[in-house]
Amino acid sequence: MSNAKQILAMLRSRAEGDDEQFYSIALQVAAAEARQGRRDTANDLRAAVDTARAARGVSPSIPIAFARPRGDLEGLLDLRESTVTLADVILPAAVSERLGNAILQQRRRDWLREHGKAPNRRLLFVGPPGSGKTMTAEALAGELKLPLFIIRLEALITRFMGETAAKLRLVFDETLRRRAVYLFDEFDAVGGHRTASNDVAEMRRVLNSFLQFMEEKSATDSPLVAATNHPELLDRALLRRFDDVIEFELPSAEQVRAVVKANLKPLKYPRLAWSTIEKAARGLSQAEIARAADEAVKAAILDQCDQITTPDITARLAERQAMRTAFSAKH
Structure with a gap:
């Protein structure tokens, strides 16, 4: 009983x-x-x-929305109700397989618990900006039919001694109380090297607290996802705390095609020169390619065209490449 x-x-x-x-x-x-x-x-x-x-x-009734954070958590967590699943994310087969394994363990966590095992729930996503890390976290929540809470680092990290660690304690207490997917985006802001030259004692204490909180047993098995564009900045001790580290890369030629096709609806695209498009997209992230295709579609709609041509797409990809070059020149 x-x-x-x-x-x-x-x-x-x-x-x-x-x-x-x-x-x-x-x-x-x-x-x-x-x-x-x-x-x-x-x-x-x-x-x-x-x-x-x-x-x-x-049920035909109106679904009840996920409860939003209240009180001290209101400014720390942003609720996002996911509308995507893994089928909506274009990923390499190896990455999809590892994510599928994590999802299966979460769905069958009661079976694992019966044998004294806990499902994988601590995931680290690493890769360049726009490679699909945040969208994959949303898809994880969508697959598990759980709310997605994004930790707001600008509200979490303060300059007052002890306050950041106390806020972090609030967040982890919520993970133990409410089953959801929790995303720490730009995680290197919290998980940077404890020996970094620009580090301060307060951030070392924060990282030590995070390492301790990661080890706590959880009855909710809430997935914790940390995402970073700069894995080289992370403290090595963190790697032992994650159940899996998944690397996201810039899209392959096959993925470029899939991203473009997914974003050309509702227009037709007969006889596209895919090799030309793939060359024009080289070095761009999934997000940049998706935006370029979307811009091409909007331009065609405004020009009252019902189909997309190769120059329509490559012109928008060239704009994205120019934006990237301009940004790099300033930095």
């Missing part, structure tokens, strides 16, 4: 309208029953949770 704390937690989650937390606790009870040899009861509980989730998914 479940204990009083589990019953209390279930009642609180129900009162707050947090269905996923309610189901999570129910699955923990099922895991405990299975460990004690009562597998029929465990299977009945899991089946009841699956039925409840399915009923919620097809």
Whole structure:
């Protein structure tokens, strides 16, 4: 039987309208029953949770929005309700496979818990700007049907001694209480080398606190995603804390085609010279290529054209290349 704390937690989650937390606790009870040899009861509980989730998914009523952070957390977390899944993200097969494994472990975390194992939940995304790290975090939330909370580093990091670590404690307490995907974007601002010459004692304390918080056991198994454009700036001790480090790269020729095609709707694009387009897109990120294709479509619509040509796309890609060159020249 479940204990009083589990019953209390279930009642609180129900009162707050947090269905996923309610189901999570129910699955923990099922895991405990299975460990004690009562597998029929465990299977009945899991089946009841699956039925409840399915009923919620097809309910004709208006869905209840994810609860937004309140109180001290209001300025620290931005809620984003994901509308994308992995099928919407163009990634190399190897990256998709590793993400699929993390998603499977999260979906079947009750099975793992029954055998004393925890699902992978601490992921580090590294790669150049615009390579799909943030969108992949959104897709992770979309696949798991969880809210995505983006930690606002400008609100987290302050110049007052002890305040940043205290705010970080609030964020991690929320990860232990509410099941969701939590994204630390531009993570190098928190996870920089403790021996960096421009470091201060306060940021060393913050990093040490982060390392400690990462080790805490979590009943919610909330995925923690850290993303950075500068992995070389990260403290080496962090790498041991992550369950997986996934590298994002600039798109291959095949991915360039996929990104362009995905962003040319609703116009037609017969007989495009793909080799020319791929050459024009070389060195650009997925985000830049997507924006170039989108701009080509908007220009065609305004010109009352119903199809896109190769020069339409390459001209916009050239504009993106020029923007990148201009930015590099200033820095």
